[in-house]
Amino acid sequence: MLAVLLLPSCYAIGQVFFELLFQLKFNGMALVPVFAGGACMFLLYAWVPKPIWTYVLGHEFTHAIASMLCGGRVKGMKVTSQGGHVYVTRDNFFVTLSPYFVPIYAIMVFVVFALSRQFFSWDTPMAWAVFFWALGLAYSFHVFLTWDILHTRQPDITSQGYLFSAVIIFLGNAMIGFLGIKFVSNGIGLTQIAYSLGSEVSETYRIIGGFAQNGLITINSALKSNLS
Numbered sequence: 001m002l003a004v005l006l007l008p009s010c011y012a013i014g015q016v017f018f019e020l021l022f023q024l025k026f027n028g029m030a031l032v033p034v035f036a037g038g039a040c041m042f043l044l045y046a047w048v049p050k051p052i053w054t055y056v057l058g059h060e061f062t063h064a065i066a067s068m069l070c071g072g073r074v075k076g077m078k079v080t081s082q083g084g085h086v087y088v089t090r091d092n093f094f095v096t097l098s099p100y101f102v103p104i105y106a107i108m109v110f111v112v113f114a115l116s117r118q119f120f121s122w123d124t125p126m127a128w129a130v131f132f133w134a135l136g137l138a139y140s141f142h143v144f145l146t147w148d149i150l151h152t153r154q155p156d157i158t159s160q161g162y163l164f165s166a167v168i169i170f171l172g173n174a175m176i177g178f179l180g181i182k183f184v185s186n187g188i189g190l191t192q193i194a195y196s197l198g199s200e201v202s203e204t205y206r207i208i209g210g211f212a213q214n215g216l217i218t219i220n221s222a223l224k225s226n227l228s
Contacts, residue, residue, distance in 0.1 A: 003164040010167055012204040013174045016196045020181055020188060030183055033129045037136025045144045053081040055145040059099040060084040066098040067091065096156050097165055101172025103142035109134045139180070 057079045063086045064074045072090025088095065113131045116122040150157070157165045178193050 003161070003167045006167045006171070008204045008208055009201050010170050010174075012200040013171065013197060016193075016200045017174060017177055017181075020178075020193065020196065023188065030128075030132050033132035034136035037133040037138075038140040040133075041137050041140035041144060045140075050145065050148065051141075052145075053079065055141070055149065056080065056084040058104040058142075059149075060086040062099040062102050062104045063095060064088065065104075066095040066102070070095060093160055093164070093168060096160055097168050097172070100146055100150070100156070100165075100169045101176060103139050103176060105141055106135055106138040109138045135183075139176075 060077050060079055064077060067074065067086075067088035067090050070090050070092060072088045072095070074086060074088055076087040078085045109131065113122065113127075113134075116127070160168075178197075181188055182190055182193065
């Protein structure tokens with residue numbers, strides 16, 4: 001039921017995402033290395049054996065971090081190239097589905113670069129170019145390998161239900177996409193993104209509510225006519 005109620009939000013958020021894409025004034029210093037990193041990952045994905053073990057490690061590590069954020073503890077982890085499992089004391093839909101929308105290796109790139117700026121003064125144009133290249137590589141790794149793994153039967157997905165999982169994964173990746181728009185563009189800030197999202201989502205539900213109200217009025221009128 002919750003997944004059905006969230007479907008209009010998916011439509012509205014997707015519409016805002018594409019509207020903002022057409023408004024982008026790209027920051028070339030960020031965009032070029034990001035796309036270069038993505039292109040490198042595409043070539044690696046297409047031409048060399050897929051690094052499944054590395055993906056599974058990040059996947060299970062994300063489960064573990066999500067569980068700890070929810071107050072749980074990690075009791076063990078198993079990682080192989082055929083799959084993996086993490087043993088946690090607290091589980092919910094966020095813990096279960098987080099690896100499908102949290103790009104853990106891209107977050108690691110952020111952390112490494114932030115620490116490098118703090119302790120080694122990495123703040124030159126070359127350092128920023130390397131950062132954005134690594135970010136594009138890491139995020140593309142998340143997208144390509146997640147897409148690949150979703151073609152197989154995933155207990156994470158079946159346990160939460162296909163529709164609910166699809167909605168949460170879409171919404172989670174959309175939020176990451178909006179952050180990406182913020183980083184590679186000039187002139188589009190988080191305030192504008194939040195305002196556009198709020199306006200479009202509320203307008204979508206208002207339209208649906210209007211249709212539902214008109215439908216109920218029509219049905220009620222038809223019933224009264226039959227009774228009379």
